[in-house]
Amino acid sequence: MTRTTRTPLALLLVAVLALAGALAAVTTAPAEAAPKPGPVAGVTVGDARIAGSKASVRIAWRKAPRARGYQVLWARSAKMKKARTASVRKRSYTVRNLAVGQTWCFQVRAVAGKKKGKRSAPVCRRIAKPGQSASPWIAAASVTGTGTAARTQLTVRWRATAGARSYELDYAITPEPVVNYPLWENKARQTKKVTGPTAVLPGLTPGKIYCFQVRAITAGGAGDRSPTHCKYTMTADRRLPAGSPQALDVATWNICASPVACRTHPFNKRVDAIAARIKAANVDVAAIQEVPPGPVDDLTRRLSGFDRACTSGAEAVFVRTYRYRLLSSSDTVGTPHTNPGACWARIEPANGGDPVVVVSLHLKPGPTAADDRIRRTQAADVLAWVRDRFPRDHLVLAGDTNSNRGHDLDGPRLAWQSGSLMDAYDIAGAFRSYPVQNSMNNWETTPKESTRWGAHIDRVFSSAGIHVASWEIIEPQSGGRYTQLLSDHSLVRTGLLIPTS
Structure with missing residues (x-):
């Protein structure tokens, strides 16, 4: 038998052919199918953000096995018919332009190339616009630090909103007139998020006007912002005095005892209850307005424990004798003139302690700018008259000013602030009654509210350094209505702490 000898070239050719056959076998073998991405779990639907008739909702979920991306689906029912979709790579997505007042359902599934995982179970939410929150108010104020490092802290409260899970309180320094500078347009606006209807705001600038709005966050989304409330912040010189300050509790009350102005509410039928309320207020000084001769004598006889320190026209000052004693008064020395009057x-x-001059006054009524200019002049004249005679004494001006911060020109405040006197309502450390209910009630049993400022024309101003510990309106209520109106004004009570020399 003849033996065949293979050359090296032939051997190489055989090897190449064998390798090619092996590669062909590999490429023609069926490939094993890649698995689908795993299911999506942990789908959560955030609270809706509502603007007008549209809402946006943030959807989030946990990472799915083998997912390279995700598909978000949303529709108006759990059957997910006519669902709209969006493709994302992250594990969250904000669905926008959802109609308010509808139920919306959401699903998510993982995606890997052309392969799609199983949809998550539908998560449904009704997006119903919640009610508007009530206006906030200031419950307490304090000052820390000194000089340029001084900062004011405010405690802000509001009525709870039904269904609220949390709240957002917006606030910012606002120039005057505040009505021209809406808070939601203020680029310096800050937002405090809280779970209940109270927020503490430290680090505010003293002596500035801050405005506030609150809105509720519910399962149905964010409600409309409340009406705006504005507040002047306590200044460093009005902090709680060191040591043992001298306490002086002051009430001011226009009791409408004029037989002309209040003829439908005879004074002789109210005087006993008026005297009882003044005593119950537990004040050292009561500044009374609209109490002409005759009625002032009737009231004096009923105010046991008080001396009538002065009267002038229809104004009077009563002093609780066991706490303070009278040094002099307008009954013997003379008085500044206002319209209707002052004493x-x-x-x-x-x-023993520092002397204090207390003035009871009633400034000109009237709604016009001309009336306000007259009130400013009257206020300046009173201050100049008193300071000319008692330049170093502590000073308290209390009465019916017929003006408040809501006026275009709050003349009395401007006149007295120039002499370093401040309104107790602006700088009080605590508010013991709902501060946006007006001090003038007009004989109406439903309380009137002025949410922006609190429209209090019955005011107590005090000179520099005096700390206003508290402010309140004393007017009994039940079920949201006044139960025993004794005048068309309510008694305003302030607790003052005077630094001693």
């Missing part, structure tokens, strides 16, 4: 008393603590 003053210089008093000191019964056990």
Whole structure:
């Protein structure tokens, strides 16, 4: 038998052919199918953000096995018919332009190339616009630090909104007139998120006007912002005095005892209850307006424990004798003139202390700008008259100013602030009654509210350094209505703490 000898070239050719056959076998073998991405779990639907008739909702979920991306689906029912979709790579997505007042359902599934995982179970939410929150108000204020490092802290409260899970309180320094500078347009606006109807705001600038709005966050989304409330912040010189300050509790009350102005509410039928309310207020000084001769004598006889320090026209000052004693008054020295009137008393603590001049006054009524200019002049004249005679005494001006911060020109405040006197309502450390209910009630049993400022024409102003510990309106209520109106004004009570020399 003849033996065949293979050359190296032939051997190489055989090897190449064998390798090619092996590669062909590999490429023609069926490939094993890649698995689909795993199911999506942990789908959550955030609270809706509502603007007008449209809402947006943030959807989030946990990472799915083998997912390279995700598909979000949403429709108006759990059957997910006519569902709209969006493709994303992240594990969250904000669905926008959802109609308010509808139920919306959401699903998510993982995607890997052309392969899609199983849809998650539908998660449905009704997007119903919640009600508007009530206006906030200031419950307490304090000052920390000194000089340029001084900062004011405010405690802000509001009525709870039904269904609220949390709240957003917006606030910012706002120039005057505040009505021209809407808070939601203020680029410096800050937002405090809280779970209940109270927020503490430290680090505010003293002596500035801040405005506030609140809105509720519910399962149905964010409600409309509340009406705006604005507040002047306590200044460093009005902080709680060191040591043992001299306490002086002051009430001011227009009791409408004029037989002309209040003829439908005879004073002789109210005087006993008026005297009882003044006593129950537990004040050292009561500045009374609209109490002409005759009625003032009737009231004096019923105010046991008080001395009538002065009267002038229809204004009076009563002093609680066991706490303070009278040094002099307008009954013997003379008085500044306002329209309708004013009287003053210089008093000191019964056990010794600094003298204080207290003025009861009633400034010109009237709604016009001309009336306001007259009130400003009257206020300036009173201050100049008193300061000319008592330049170093502590000073308290209390009465019916017929003006408040809501006026285009709050003349009395402007006149007295120039002399370093501040409104107790602006700088009080605590508010013991709902501060946006007006001090003038007009004999109406439903309380009137002025949410932007609190429209209090019955005011107490005090000189520099005096700390206003508290402010309140004393007017009994039940079920949201006044139960025993004794005048067309309510008694305003302030607790003052005077630094001693």
